[in-house]
Amino acid sequence: MINNKVLSIILGGGQGSRLYPLTQERSKPAVPIAGKYRLVDIPISNCINSDIKRMFVLTQFNSASLNRHIKNTYHFSFFSSAFVDVLAAEQTPSNKGWFQGTADAVRQSMHHFLRHEWDYALILSGDQLYQMDYDKMVKAHIKNKAKISIATIPVTAKEATEFGILKSDENNVITSFIEKPDASLLPDWTSDVSDEMKSQGRNYLASMGIYIFDRKLLVDLMNNPETNDFGKEIIPQSIGEFKTLSYQYEGYWTDIGNIDSFFEANLGLTDDIPKFDLYDRSKRIYTHARMLPTTKVSGTALEKTVIAEGCIISAAKIEKSVIGIRSRIGDESTVINTYMMGCDYYQKLDEVLDTNIISMGIGKRCFIKNAIIDKNSCIGDDVRINGGPHLEDTDNDLYTVKDGIVVIKKNAVIPNGMVI
Structure with a gap:
């Protein structure tokens, strides 16, 4: 051969x-x-x-x-x-x-x-x-x-x-x-x-x-x-x-x-017919095989969205976004034009329910647009991230802005009510 x-x-x-x-x-x-x-x-x-x-x-x-x-x-x-x-x-x-x-x-x-x-x-x-x-x-x-x-x-x-x-x-x-x-x-x-x-x-x-x-x-x-x-x-x-x-x-x-x-x-x-075809059996993409549960979605309007396994989602709306493994998105949140990479592990239930802790994922009543959210990021409640050409390039401990795209850094903790 x-x-x-x-x-x-x-x-x-x-x-x-x-x-x-x-x-x-x-x-x-x-x-x-x-x-x-x-x-x-x-x-x-x-x-x-x-x-x-x-x-x-x-x-x-x-x-x-x-x-x-x-x-x-x-x-x-x-x-x-x-x-x-x-x-x-x-x-x-x-x-x-x-x-x-x-x-x-x-x-x-x-x-x-x-x-x-x-x-x-x-x-x-x-x-x-x-x-x-x-x-x-x-x-x-x-x-x-x-x-x-x-x-x-x-x-x-x-x-x-x-x-x-x-x-x-x-x-x-x-x-x-x-x-x-x-x-x-x-x-x-x-x-x-x-x-x-x-x-x-x-x-x-x-x-x-x-x-x-x-x-x-x-x-x-x-x-x-x-x-x-x-x-x-x-x-x-x-x-x-x-x-x-x-x-x-x-x-x-x-x-x-x-x-x-x-x-x-x-x-x-x-896209309805993406140029990069993940569904072609003859051209399949291999990766680490994970034993994850199915994704659970409650009361969310989904439009052109790709969701990986193991997610828990109760957002109001997700549009033109890729949601990675083990992602959690809270009640009444809106996510548009965003790549959320997900998490490497699940937090314990008592940590997720503890209101004094900002859990991994996206909290309640958030608005996220034109963003990349790296692994294990913790975004609190009522956070507003609105990326676009109106933002200047910047870099700090929590996030970077490049070409109008807001990149939340890996393991970053975004406090409740923060606006970017």
């Missing part, structure tokens, strides 16, 4: 400052999405669905919760060679520093990879939302005798200035690369795309940050300590020297590296 020759390397990213404060206490791949999953579940699930079952996840910041999630989630047969291992940056006799970039992370971890048999390395990002069959990409790589393959997605002229843009010939071989081109340069950077993509004005091929390398080439490239990043150095330098294939993907894909795109991607799940 071809996929027995593939080793997957998932790049967890750096400090994740663009996703702060969600990355204040956790690594970027461990950030909760869609009410019950973690970001790292996306590339891991895509690998499993593509029958690629040997994976390393590379990270270096706040990796404890990521380690715990992977250890508790991904168990394979004792007689299988499948595994998901986390590799955090480590000091060795030959290296005493942190990862300096995506390529440097692979370089520093190469001695772990070489203990396994593989012909092709599949290198993935840990902060993207998409469902892709890597098996087709691997087969295209082998069929075309490429040394490097890059997954590309057609984008519009407006989007192209934010990506690395590739130009390919009639055989899908990449001939040139430019990083975040100025709009004035774009007429020279169109590529051959499908008629459907042309009709949408998506004529430019953006790199998705998904790569396949032949083993020998990757090992040789990693011997150069001067190159630290795939997108900025390795790929541009390799295009003219080694056969590099563009593998076009036309499905839903979004880079959720900042608060705004993260918020938009999660609320997009409430």
Whole structure:
């Protein structure tokens, strides 16, 4: 089988400052999405669905919760060679520093990879939302005798200035690369795309940050300590020297590296037909299996709302929101355009009933709009949070405002009657 020759390397990213404060206490791949999953579940699930079952996840910041999630989630047969291992940056006799970039992370971890048999390395990002069959990409790589393959997605002229843009010939071989081109340069950077993509004005091929390398080439490239990043150095330098294939993907894909795109991607799940399909059996997303009770809803008007298991809800109204596991929302509260991540555990009943304690979840008579509520947050009664462009960016111990989105920090306690 071809996929027995593939080793997957998932790049967890750096400090994740663009996703702060969600990355204040956790690594970027461990950030909760869609009410019950973690970001790292996306590339891991895509690998499993593509029958690629040997994976390393590379990270270096706040990796404890990521380690715990992977250890508790991904168990394979004792007689299988499948595994998901986390590799955090480590000091060795030959290296005493942190990862300096995506390529440097692979370089520093190469001695772990070489203990396994593989012909092709599949290198993935840990902060993207998409469902892709890597098996087709691997087969295209082998069929075309490429040394490097890059997954590309057609984008519009407006989007192209934010990506690395590739130009390919009639055989899908990449001939040139430019990083975040100025709009004035774009007429020279169109590529051959499908008629459907042309009709949408998506004529430019953006790199998705998904790569396949032949083993020998990757090992040789990693011997150069001067190159630290795939997108900025390795790929541009390799295009003219080694056969590099563009593998076009036309499905839903979004880079959720900042608060705004993260918020938009999660609320997009409430659409009647969401672009990211969690209900497709052939593309299912795996995560930690929890033994939680059913969700209980009392007297609540629900409109375009996704609710995870184990919640207790008696709000007046919830609209276009994602409500995560073990969430509690009190009487007469209204929640609109909000991603509530939920809780890691249930409080005891006497704590919930104690009026002197602000319990986890949202209290009574609250109004919450345009917000992200991180795990285990405690929001008191009569709290009003009204996010939007009228709010200036700010950061304090309880919450952060970015691009008009109010992010209540993990474990924060918002007192009764507070207005944001």
